[in-house]
Amino acid sequence: MNYMPGTASLIEDIDKKHLVLLRDGRTLIGFLRSIDQFANLVLHQTVERIHVGKKYGDIPRGIFVVRGENVVLLGEIDLEKESDTPLQQVSIEEI
Amino acid sequence: MATPSRKDSHGAGVYLPEANNALSPEETALEQVCQPEKIKCLQGNITKWSVVSDKSPRSSAAWGCGSVDRHGFESNCCSCLDQGSGKSHVPLALEEELVSASQLEEEELDPDLAPDMEEEEAEEEEENDLGDPAVQSAVHNSQTLDHLAPLPFRPSLPSAGSAARHFGPQLPAPDPSLLCSPPTSWPLRLSLPSHLTQLHPQHQRILKQQQQQGRPRSPPAKKWPQQPDSYANLMTQKEKDWVVRVQMVQLQSENPRLDDYYYQEYYQKLEKKQADEELLGQRSRFESLKLVTPYIQKAEAYESVVRIEGSLGQVAVSTCFTPRRAIDAVPHGTQEQETAAASSQRLWVLYRIEKMFLQLLEIEDGQQDAPAQPRDSEQRSSRVEKLFQALKAQGQNNLEAADDGFLQALSVGKGKALVARLLPILPRDRAVSLLLAITRHLPFLVKRDVADQALQMLFQPLSKCIRHLTFRELLQGLQGLMRLPPGSSERPITMVLQNQFGISLLYALLSHGEQLVSLNSSLKEPSSDHSAWTDMVVLTAWEIAQMPTASLAEPLAFPSNLLPLFCHHVDKQLVQKLEARMEYVTVEIRS
DSSP states (O other): SSSSSSOOOOOGGGGGGEEEEETTTTTTEEEEEETTOOOOOOEEEEEEEEETTTTEEEEEEEEEOOOOGGEOOOOEEEGGGGGGOSSSETTTTTT | OOOOOOOOOOOOOOOOGGGGGGOOOOOOOOHTTOOOOOOOOOOGGGGGOOOTOOOOOHHTTOOOOOOOOOOOOOOOOOOHTTTTTOOOOHHHHHHHHHHHHHHHTTTTTTTGGSOOOOOOOHHHSOOOTTTOTTOOSSSOOOOOTOOOOOOOOOOOOTTSOSSSOOOOOOOOOOOOOHHHSOOOSSSOOOGGGGGGGOOOOOHHHHHHHHHHHHHOOOOOOOOOOOOOTTTOOOHHHHHHHHHHHHHHHHHOOHHHHHTTTTHHHHHHHHHHHHHHHHHTTTTOOOOOOOOOOOOOOOOOOOOSSOOOOOSOOOOOOOOOOOSSSOOOOOOOOOOOOOOOHHHHHHHHHHHHHHHHHHHHHHHHHHHHHHOOOOOHHHHHHHHHHHHHHHOOOSSSSSOOOOTTHHHHHHHHHHHHOOOHHHHSOOOHHHHHHHHHHHOOOHHHHHHHTTTTTTTHHHHHHHHHHTTTOHHHEEEEEHHHSSSSOOOOOOOOHHHHHHHHHHHHHHHHHHHHHHHHHHHHHHGGOOHHHHHHHHHHHHHHHHHHHHGGGGGSOOOOOTTTHHHHHHHHHHHHHHHHHHHHHHHHHHHHHOO
């Protein structure tokens, strides 16, 4: 916001943990490392999270480069509140 | 960009609530330090720091506890405290270090390794329980810290403390505003607590609120990973600036008031409000930033197809705008002559309305910006006339009746809005001609309007226009309503009475007529005009009386001189009937 008041930008979100929803329905969680003017994203230490009912499982994926047009939405994850969720993590095999 | 940015106030740091502890004695400080809960460790460029574990508390005493830099980290390190015994002073040191680090100008630190300056929402909201309200950082000022001896710090928070997270702590990007703050040098001086006022007011409120709530927010078992985020700042400042620059270029425009109307209006209002606030003496005024796009000369339009002399055909030129443009594929086809199919007709009307709206907006803008400039008014009136002509213009087929273009426009909701906005700025005779056209075709319009009832918006400007009508014109208008259309025994007025807009317009016209007559005694003399008027009134009265009360629409405004008008011209019995109906209506209005 300091850069461009009155606009929305991803600049301030860099190096923060984000949840990204893609157009194909995948949910990725990772640290946003780099962006460009098309909102292509570089996600670091990414985990793909699959939800089934009240449970979810994580698949560690590493580094993702996501083309901007495929992003539906993304949002920052509050690291403290991340643990307060009613959902229960299970192993990926179970999912 | 895909995501809305965080709109939270980037207001300063965490508020240290215990205001009286500015430079409290060590003991209190240390006690407070030891409250583990609310403190989070600074995430930041901790690699530069090394903790001196057996550091004497004295060095940090004067400073008190938990200074919080403007970037809102809380040095919490009580978790790291737990690592060792008697290391309660460590967090202080830590805090000091981190605070001073953050305060330190980029010049003194390698920018890439600078501690992350950006506030995290979570961090901001966290209260630093170490209780020193001393360092209250303002958003835009850098604070300096007193009594801070530079202390090396190394986070000793190893895996033990942190949960099994495979994500490291996040490091916000360096705040560019930090770069701009005046340089400070070691040792830094602590500022006094009064900087609370320099916080963004919203942030202030939040912090005060939290203070009152006793800060229940941080979960007790919060395990904040202490490892430095070694992958931070992969994107250098230069790269970030580049992205921002590209975005700015995309935003620039020739006419911001047109392209970015809402933001410009918002910003104007905001500035005005701030100016008012400042006038009222509120000192805590903050400068709100405005988006200013860089003015970059746009590259001239390039030639998409390069023709080399003597060659046959075209040479493919790729530029950044079009990577490859192999053929000159510009459509030169003729427009298909579309027949007056219903859909195309409607599209044509909509298209016309849009064009007229643009013209109207131009006129209105001109009115706003430069009121009463002589040469401009000439231009303005010509624009208004042009717009009027466009409104009256005919459809695609010139066979249509004269008013048709106008009526077509009025059939669309947006067209009505256009006319409503246009009427006040039209010269009298033009406005009157529009009014008469409306009254002439009132039944048609009413029929068309049943769906969205948008005619109401026309009532206000029309009633203003009615007041300028001459008697003749008034008669003209009313006569249209009285004529029996061929092949039907029902006068148009019957339908008009059933519609709210129609009846309101009718009443307004009658009321104006009555006013004219009463003011101008010459009209009372027997003349064709006068008898026409009388006939009109009688007929109207009769029609109203004929209508069952239930189907009489409720007028938007009920002029007070109507009943007397009817009294003059109509017999008592009829008047009674009228009264019954109208009073019912007026009661409705009054209630």
